[in-house]
Amino acid sequence: MNIFVLIKQVPDQGSKAGVNADGTIDRAKAKRMLNPFDRFALEAALSTKRRYGGIVTAITMGPPPAVEILYEAIAHGVDGAILLSDRRLAASDTLATAYALSQTVRWAGAFDLVFCGLQTTDGDTAQVGPQLAERLKVPQITYCESFEIIEGHIQASRVIEGGTQTVKSPLPAVVTVANSAERLAYKTLRGAQRVQQLQRDEEARKQVIRTVTLDDIEAVPDRCGLKGSPTIVAATEKVGEIGGSCIIYQGRSIEGLVQDALVAIPRELVQA
Amino acid sequence: MQPALRYDLLLVGASTSNLTLAHRLLDLAKASGQKLSIALLEKSPQFGAHIVSGAISDPHVIAKLFPDYLTNGFPIEAEVTNSHLSILGAKEKWDLPHGIVPIGLRKEGQCILTLSQVIRWMAERLQAKALEIPNVQLDVFLGFAAHSILFEGDRVVGVKASATGDDNEDNLYAEYTCFGDKGFLSRDLLDRFELRANPQLWSVGVKEVWQTDVDYQGVIWHTLGYPILDGTFSGGFVYGLANKRICVGLVISLDSKDPNLNPQQRLQHFKAHPWLQELLKNGKLVKYGAATIPEGGYYSLPTKFAVEGAMLLGDAIGVLDAASLSGVDKSMETGYVAAGLLHDAFAKQNFVGLAGAYQKAVMEGFVGQALHTSKDFRRAFLENDRLLGEYLPAVCRSADKGHPWLGSLSFGLSKPFQRVTESIHALSLILGKSGGGLPPASYTSCRENIVPDFAPAPVAVMAPAKPETIYSRSDAVFYAAPRYHEGNKHIEEFDPKVCQNCITTYERLGKTTPCIADCTAEVHRIDIGAGVRTHGMSLENCIQCRTCEIVCPQTNLRVNPTYEGSGPDFFGL
């Protein structure tokens, strides 16, 4: 089976991202991590390989540092990786992202399954997976919690309000994986070894992690990036820092923390 | 099937000792062109994140390894400018006149290190160094612990380091394996080959780092006395670090009679001392951690430091010198010495005689000399429990009254002849001047020293001026930041019935079990269900010090290395 898994690098939830002058998010400043939802997609892809055999390729669209999550995926056992990176992709909305990713998948070749995460922790739209399926003209199964491959079909259990739904679809298909699915198994020794070999050996690296541009995947530049994104960000307003009005007391014992808090709370409130 | 994961050399633990070994070996391989593939296995997810130390260290090995260590970014908190040995009463502190401080505790000119930072620096630099040596391949496996040792017959051939269930993916094989793991796994080698002549005498060290508003960079105190005056071998330390940080710690020997030592709480008692209250009053706790220290020294050394296919280094052997609380330079030296011998063995493809040569080199060098000199250090206190049980408390009491000398005098005068001879004898043991002639000491293991109904004289703990500087054990755990994966079960309890009996025994005495009392992180507990009291564990709190395993009177616990990099985050300790 030929299996693709789409993963995205997002700002580390623990660190603060800034806002650019034009209202877009300044991602360069934030620490980065693999989108936590994509860990479930990664496990689904790797478990498909374990159970049914095949080759897993991780695909990401992002600036050059996004290669970090591809290494992470390799440490967990994916066979190959593709980084779609092109300045002309900057400020893509979900329409443009799904278009560019669909071109990347086409370029990468025939597939049986494409796994996506449910959503991301930065964009949070949950639109890319479904749009991708539409563009690739294949069936989609969203909120997939568990699945089996039976005679060229995928039979999946979807999370729905108040229960689960079992659906069956022919392959190829796009599957977005729920975050209640199997958690990602720990990285493997061989994966960790391979990452280091690739970091040392540029030739091998180029073969395993292919970096492509819009030209390589034959994407129309006007359908990508700001130009290809009908979503108009009219304005971005900083409405104050999250947690700005919340003082976190730490670094002291509970007794000390309570003392600090009592000093800070207006008298009237304490008495009431 | 993919080929097995195989290396020339496998280093278990990104430790003080193994990182020294690796640096030295790379330097030698660079010069000689010797081809080497090396795997470095570390159970913590970040270098140094599972390491707690003091640490004051003589930089002599660091200087051999990095002649430019003063200018190359090697992280040093400070050079010791003022080194004190102090007697603590419950209220006062008496700094001993410099002239009578044992040489081993005069630390002026030595380095104050935050060992976790040193480890990270050395590891990162090692990786960079390896990239520049084409004949060396170094693979680092961070967040992978060695779980069991692999043998072919009696030869060590590698370790199991993951749990996918597929041996080909879980086993790391090597021509030679070096254990710098503080005994975490290599204790199995000592047992299998019956290499223990004497049990190890373990201490537990609990430590906190504080951000304060006072600058004591370079000033250090080692303390004796308060808060432990029940005869237990122990001592406190306070080191002034860079950037107005201070570390405060207490080392308590686990061969105590007391089944309820409560190390973390004793550290709070220590901090309640007026002197420390003054230092910490405007401070904030940054980190908390604990680790065990092998203090048996010379007589606890294993009969062999290496077996076929593997050697032990650092604390895994037990080369720390308790008289000067110095393990860092000793551990480094074992690595330094091992590197040279391993380099030659790989060059000749001949490992015969390596074990003997290694042991000889360690024992004939400064490590062996220091261990030999202070071989009777612990014995002095074991033989004469009045030293810590009566003499020290007497001195502490008079320190509180403002005339510490009188305490020693009045204690000596009460039975002049006996006291003088025994003091001279003890002093000669402590200072390593007994001149031999004594038969080898024989130790009993820590757990065997426990006296369930031991009733120590209560120590008056001062009410802290700033109660908010004092932490409960469950609060302190947050500052060690343990994190565990789902399904973690790294501590084995062998027989629940044994625990039930143990719980009953201690409850009858109005105490709790040693595992519950002495845990540094609020892990062990008593569960009450259907009228039976059973032993339970909140493993997610564990900071992997191994104290519970050492003090369990029934040998009913085993602390295993964790999977998935789980455990505390000690970085900064």
Ligand SMILES: Cc1cc2nc3c(=O)[nH]c(=O)nc-3n(C[C@H](O)[C@H](O)[C@H](O)COP(=O)(O)OP(=O)(O)OC[C@H]3O[C@@H](n4cnc5c(N)ncnc54)[C@H](O)[C@@H]3O)c2cc1C
């Ligand atoms: C109104 C609006 C305005 C926006 N404006 C901007 C902007 O100005 N600048 C800007 O940088 N971003 C902007 N974004 C964010 C950007 O559109 C999304 O980050 C991006 O389209 C992916 O969508 P998502 O993060 O919501 O992913 P989701 O649809 O939530 O992700 C679902 C899954 O799709 C896959 N996936 C998503 N993105 C990728 C990727 N890049 N590579 C591989 N797989 C992927 C993953 O498997 C993921 O789990 C905007 C979003 C919205 C809704």
Ligand SMILES: Cc1cc2nc3c(=O)[nH]c(=O)nc-3n(C[C@H](O)[C@H](O)[C@H](O)COP(=O)(O)OP(=O)(O)OC[C@H]3O[C@@H](n4cnc5c(N)ncnc54)[C@H](O)[C@@H]3O)c2cc1C
């Ligand atoms: C509180 C305290 C204060 C101290 N103060 C001083 C001092 O002031 N001066 C001094 O010289 N010494 C001091 N020491 C002693 C000194 O820290 C040790 O002797 C020294 O660090 C031991 O080095 P090592 O190489 O044996 O192991 P360490 O440097 O401790 O490293 C062991 C490493 O092995 C890893 N590991 C363990 N098991 C496994 C496994 N199964 N798989 C993979 N990795 C594993 C651990 O995570 C750790 O990273 C102190 C110790 C303590 C606890």
Ligand code: SF4
């Ligand atoms: S683990 Fe050991 S100390 Fe704890 S209850 Fe059981 S027998 Fe007692």
Ligand code: SF4
């Ligand atoms: S459970 Fe044992 S190893 Fe873990 S913190 Fe407590 S005493 Fe240490």
